[in-house]
Amino acid sequence: METNNINVLMVDDHKMTLVGYSSALEGINRTSNIYQFTVTHSTTIDAALRELNEWFNYRLLHLVFLDIQLPKDSNNQYQSGEDLGIVIRKKFPQTKIIIITTFDNNLLIQNLLESINPEGLIIKSDLVPENFMDAVLDVLEDPPYYSKTVIKFLRKQHGFNYHxxxxxxxxxxxxxxxxxxxxxxxxxxxxxxxxxxxxxxxxxxxxxxxxxxxxxxxxxxxxxxx
Missing domain, CATH: 1.10.10 (Arc Repressor Mutant, subunit A)
Structure with a gap:
């Protein structure tokens, strides 16, 4: 079976979170034998922008994990991870974005769906190892993936017009x-x-x-x- 090489950028200001996500991807490597992930970590917006403008200017960027609760960049041009996500969506329209956030208020969920339209949106309180794997595979093969809190918001927002x-x-x-x-x-x-x-x-x-x-x-x- 052919292995698909997936270049990944993870952006989170907590290094241990990045280590945890990377470990989970290694688990997918071992169990699926379909994907091989090459992961780049960034803990600030500035570092992420450097990777996007340098490293990924010459390589395909397949998948981004993005925390929106990031400190602003050094030039005060980007106020949060949401601003960074908008840039990624515009510059890399084929890249799949998974947002993982602690925020679970309805207004923020709606804003993220409208401004970035991520292929995956996960509230951290919903996240367990089993659905992390489901989320990654769904986003790569059959997007979108929304965690249960996001689904509840969509149902409340639209009655039962969930697509x-x-x-x-x-x-x-x-x-x-x-x-x-x-x-x-x-x-x-x-x-x-x-x-x-x-x-x-x-x-x-x-x-x-x-x-x-x-x-x-x-x-x-x-x-x-x-």
Whole structure:
């Protein structure tokens, strides 16, 4: 199986946080055998800008992990990680951005979705090792990934107008038709791990806390998706 080399920039002012994220990526390297991550760390906006203007001016930048609670840069041009994210989105439009933040207020979530439109948005209180791996793989293969607090905000903001795409609907349909998860790749153009991650996300969206497929289908019917 061919290995995909992924260049990563991580920006956070806490070095131990960067070490933790890098360790988690190494775990994905070992378990997936699909991706090989080359990671660059920056602990300030100034350092991140240098990497973007020098190192990544000559190399593809595939993935950025960004903390928005960063001190302003030395020239007072960028006030936070959000400003840096806007620059990255403009200069590297093909780069996938994962924002991981401690802030969980609705206004900030809305601002980030509108200003940066990240492929991943995770509230740190939602983050555990298992969903970190899900988030990275979803962002690389099947974005977006939103953690449960973000999903709750979207549901509250839009009623239940959370967007389910064709693949989500196919998964729900075939589960409702009695197909087992292991057989879904025969009907849905995704790998089995990709389908399992989508199912997990659907259960978060529909607030199925016990993980039961029957309850997922019941909730989907209640919301008019079947």
């Amino acid at each position: 389910l795409d064709r693949l989500d609907r196919l998964i729900i349909y075939y589960i409702s038709a009695g197909k087992q998860t292991k057989d879904l790749p025969n009907y849905v153009p995704l790998s089995l791990p990709g389908i399992e991650r989508r199912k997990k996300r659907l259960k978060e969206i529909f607030e199925v806390e016990d993980g039961n497929d029957i309850h997922l289908i019941t909730r989907a019917r209640e919301e008019g998706f079947l």
